[in-house]
Amino acid sequence: MATPLPGAIFTTDSTCTGVNVNIFGSKDAVYLNGGPSHIGAASLPDGSYYVRVTDPSGTPVLGTSIGSGNDTPFVVSGGVANCIQLSAVLIKGSDATPGYDDTTNQGGEYKVWVSTVNTFDNNSTKTDNFKVKENPVVATLCIDKFYDANANGIKDNGEVSINGWQFTIVADANQINTRFTSPLCMVTEAGLYHIFESDAIETNWLHTTPITTDAAIPLTPNLPVEFGNVCLGAGGGLTLGFWSNKNGQNLENAADFTFLTGLCLRTAGGSNQDFNGNLTQNKSALHDWLLNASATNMANMLSAQLAAMELNVRHPGVTGTRLVYGGDCVKAYQQSQQLPGSNGFITINDLMTAANTELCAHPLTLSGSPFRAFQECMKTTLDQANNNINFVQGSPCPFTFSGVAP
Numbered sequence: 001m002a003t004p005l006p007g008a009i010f011t012t013d014s015t016c017t018g019v020n021v022n023i024f025g026s027k028d029a030v031y032l033n034g035g036p037s038h039i040g041a042a043s044l045p046d047g048s049y050y051v052r053v054t055d056p057s058g059t060p061v062l063g064t065s066i067g068s069g070n071d072t073p074f075v076v077s078g079g080v081a082n083c084i085q086l087s088a089v090l091i092k093g094s095d096a097t098p099g100y101d102d103t104t105n106q107g108g109e110y111k112v113w114v115s116t117v118n119t120f121d122n123n124s125t126k127t128d129n130f131k132v133k134e135n136p137v138v139a140t141l142c143i144d145k146f147y148d149a150n151a152n153g154i155k156d157n158g159e160v161s162i163n164g165w166q167f168t169i170v171a172d173a174n175q176i177n178t179r180f181t182s183p184l185c186m187v188t189e190a191g192l193y194h195i196f197e198s199d200a201i202e203t204n205w206l207h208t209t210p211i212t213t214d215a216a217i218p219l220t221p222n223l224p225v226e227f228g229n230v231c232l233g234a235g236g237g238l239t240l241g242f243w244s245n246k247n248g249q250n251l252e253n254a255a256d257f258t259f260l261t262g263l264c265l266r267t268a269g270g271s272n273q274d275f276n277g278n279l280t281q282n283k284s285a286l287h288d289w290l291l292n293a294s295a296t297n298m299a300n301m302l303s304a305q306l307a308a309m310e311l312n313v314r315h316p317g318v319t320g321t322r323l324v325y326g327g328d329c330v331k332a333y334q335q336s337q338q339l340p341g342s343n344g345f346i347t348i349n350d351l352m353t354a355a356n357t358e359l360c361a362h363p364l365t366l367s368g369s370p371f372r373a374f375q376e377c378m379k380t381t382l383d384q385a386n387n388n389i390n391f392v393q394g395s396p397c398p399f400t401f402s403g404v405a406p
Contacts, residue, residue: 004123007044009034009081009114011130016083021187022129023136027087027100030130032074032112034081043079044126048072049114051089053100056109056129063090063100066118074114086112108133137190139218141225143167144183145197147396148208148228151323151345155226162229166198166401183224190217197227200399204232206325208343231399232325235348235391236317240308244290249283251315257282260310263356265303268294270364273303298365298375305382306355312386313348320349323392324385329377330354345392351381 012018012033024030032051034044051074052064063086065073073089075082087099094101103110108131115125145165146155161183171193193215197207208228215225242248257275265273273289275282286307293304312318323345333354334342346354355378358371365372384390 005044005116005126007034007126009044009112009126009128011112011128012083014085018187023131023133023138023187023189025132025134025136027102027132028085030086030110030112030132031083032086032114032128033083034074034076044076044081044114046076046078047116049074049076049116050118050120051084051086051115052113052120053086053090054111054113055103055105056111058111061093062103062110063087063092065089065091067091067096068098071118103132107131131189133189138187139190140185141169141188141193141215141217141219142183142185143195144224144226146226146228148230149392149394151208151230151325151343151392152341153208153228153343155228160396162396165200165227165229165399167227168196168198170194170196185224188217192216195225198401201402202231202397202399204397205399206230206232208345230392231397232390233393233397234388235322235324235385236312236319237386237388237391238308238312238317239386240290240293240304243308243311244287248311249287252279252283252286252311254279254282256311256314257286259314260286260307263303263306263310264360264363265307266297266299266359266363268292268297268300270297270299295376295379296366298369298372298379299359299363302355302375302379302382303359305379305386306352306359308386309348309352309382313352318348318385320352321347323347324351324381324390325392326351326381326390327377329374330381332374333378346381348385351378351385354378355382 010033012021012031013029014031016031016033050065050072053062054060065071068089068091070089073084090100091097092099092101109129110132111127111129113120113125113127117124145162147160147162149159150156171191194212195215196212206229208230213225261274267273275285277285290304293301295301313320325345327344330346331342331344358375358378362371365375381390
């Protein structure tokens with residue numbers, strides 16, 4: 001099987017400057033250019049390509065370059081594609097005269113294909129859809145994919161757009177295109193569009209806005225459709241194993257143990273875990289308590305993860321204002337406190353405060369306890385942070401998609 005063809009194509013107007021122009025007044029007005037349109041993206045590989053036009057379903061063939069006298073009229077050289085008028089390089093599928101036949105699609109929709117092989121196999125081919133209508137009402141649809149660094153679901157000043165994120169557009173007329181946001185602006189027919197953003201293969205990416213939206217084109221006001229995402233990763237966390245070994249013990253001081261004793265840390269039996277000895281004794285007690293923490297009493301295990309994170313913040317490593325993602329339990333906590341947002345993202349400082357409040361209220365959470373599930377979820381959030389898994393990253397991480405966009 002051939003390697004999927006990189007890059008993209010797009011239809012444009014006679015000036016060959018319009019990007020993703022998808023609605024035209026006549027078939028002669030349709031030109032083909034290379035892409036994709038966003039800065040820094042890879043173009044089609046250098047070479048000469050076969051071209052054909054079909055109905056949006058892929059059949060029948062309405063026009064083809066094969067047999068026209070120049071089977072491969074679409075040329076890419078030095079990463080730059082020539083801009084060609086479709087009707088000038090194709091012959092009709094019905095009678096082999098110049099041009100291409102009318103589509104049978106009631107919406108006036110066509111699909112153009114560019115391929116390295118004359119069989120137009122999927123992996124060797126790029127496609128784009130366009131419409132031809134007399135006196136069309138056209139407008140511009142812009143879609144922006146942004147990195148939501150503060151996870152508030154709004155593109156704030158300084159937050160960057162993400163190039164190359166896939167999404168799907170479905171129009172009421174059943175036109176379907178899968179494209180990369182660049183961010184993307186496309187000239188299209190006025191109407192209602194349904195836009196779906198894709199999930200990356202990498203599971204550390206999260207959506208901070210709804211993954212689908214409807215847009216009536218032209219938009220009022222004329223603003224882009226925006227989708228926000230963040231990725232998760234490291235944030236300087238060190239595990240409870242670190243704080244129990246000699247490396248961690250070398251950092252621990254008397255003030256740490258005074259602070260930990262002031263928290264509602266719990267033993268396996270649910271009593272207070274205090275540190276009232278000298279520094280050497282307290283380090284030994286912390287070592288034993290951390291390594292022997294058990295989920296039999298979930299408050300005990302939550303306490304151990306909380307203590308490790310408190311030490312991470314008290315010593316160079318984790319910044320308390322960093323955001324982490326905690327999922328449903330954090331959402332439930334935020335909603336119970338009537339906090340704005342309530343989206344599962346929480347600062348380390350707020351997470352530690354919430355965990356300590358819970359331990360003060362419910363020191364013994366054995367199997368069957370109604371508070372156990374919430375404590376376990378909080379414990380997992382802290383554990384992931386101590387293991388550098390769930391911190392919101394300051395800038396976009398790498399991402400890939402399973403499919404190849406046309």
